[in-house]
Amino acid sequence: MQTETITAPLAEQTREPFLVIDGVSKVYPTKTGLFPVLDNIQLSVAECEFVCLIGHSGCGKSTLLDMVSGFRQPTEGEVRLESQTIQEPGPDRMVVFQNYSLLPWLSAYDNIALAVNHVFPELKRNGQARELVERSLAMVGLTEAADKKPASLSGGMKQRVSIARALALRPKVLVLDEPFGALDPITREELQEELLRIWADHKVTVLMITHDIDEALFLADRIVMMTNGPAATIGEVLELPFARPRDRARLMEQPEYFDLRNRALDFLYRRFAHDDE
The missing domain is CATH 3.40.50.300 (P-loop containing nucleotide triphosphate hydrolases)
Incomplete structure (x- = not known):
């Protein structure tokens, strides 16, 4: 096609x-x-x-x-x-998965620090790794949750840690x-x-x-x-x-929004419906 x-x-x-x-x-x-x-x-x-x-x-x-x-x-x-x-x-090229992929025995801080220390060992040696990890946690609004392990975090908080870990590696x-x-x-x-x-x-x-x-x-x-x-x-x-x-609210008021939405729906759920039969 x-x-x-x-x-x-x-x-x-x-x-x-x-x-x-x-x-x-x-x-x-x-x-x-x-x-x-x-x-x-x-x-x-x-x-x-x-x-x-x-x-x-x-x-x-x-x-x-x-x-x-x-x-x-x-x-x-x-x-x-x-x-x-x-x-x-x-x-x-950093990946964030649906299942968070956090080490359950490490805190939010340590999950990020583990990645930072591995990729940027020079930052650990000169003391800048802590600043990078703390800045990454603050970026996703989790400074207060730094010491919590994944079992103590909601799903949204776990995903925030995953995103912070990925972006900490620049x-x-x-x-x-x-x-x-x-x-x-x-x-x-x-x-x-x-x-x-x-x-x-x-x-x-x-x-x-x-x-x-x-x-x-x-x-x-x-x-x-x-x-x-x-x-x-x-x-x-x-x-x-x-x-x-x-x-979000203004976006959905634009006529182009529903035109594009209907076009995507048509592609996914009607044009190729026979492939699922």
């Missing part, structure tokens, strides 16, 4: 590619033969851009972001960050794999607002998987919509015209 794109504003079109997913395909061997997960993915992401990926479960979204993170390698094609081929994980790309999927609606909206504030302050490039169209419309510069697998590809890319900073 041809990829459709709503034309971006001129300022968006002239940005140089920062992260390039170039002709990426992923095939796994099985007992019954080769199973193609992704087929010829082409995507360029500008520096500091916020891109959301949506699509039905099983369409390869996580596999694609695993290749950006360096956890997997493409069968064909390559992923490049600042013109360098990604071949392994690195602190320039990544170039922040990879978010449904980070708010397990949270209640109120906490989810609060963290969406906080994520936008942090993203604006830190100027980091974000790739985020979500199944929530409204979340994608609120957060992203572009929404990349994946076709159903096997051999999933990019079916359509929506450029979002909404100015920043964004106010």
Whole structure:
């Protein structure tokens, strides 16, 4: 299927590619033969851009972001960050998962400090690591919870620690794999607002998987919509015209919001409905 794109504003079109997913395909061997997960993915992401990926479960979204993170390698094609081929994980690409991935025997402070000390040992030696960890906790409003272990934190607080840990390492790309999927609606909206504030302050490039169209419309510069697998590809890319900073209530009053929302719904739940039958 041809990829459709709503034309971006001129300022968006002239940005140089920062992260390039170039002709990426992923095939796994099985007992019954080769199973193609992704087929010829082409995507360029500008520096500091916020891109959301949506699509039905099983369409390869996580596999694609695993290749950006360096956890997997493409069968064909390559992923490049600042013109360098990604071949392994690195602190320039940090991942935040839905399940928080915190060490339960360490406090919020120590979960972040462990990562900082590993990546920046020189900061530990000169005494600056503590300042970086404390600043990261303050960034997500958890200074008072620094000494609490994950079992004593709510789901939203755990995710704040995960985000603080990722950003403490000063990544170039922040990879978010449904980070708010397990949270209640109120906490989810609060963290969406906080994520936008942090993203604006830190100027980091974000790739985020979500199944929530409204979340994608609120957060992203572009929404990349994946076709159903096997051999999933990019079916359509929506450029979002909404100015920043964004106010949720005002955003939903704009007629373009519901036009784009309906277009995404049409793509996901009607155009490919026969694939699920």
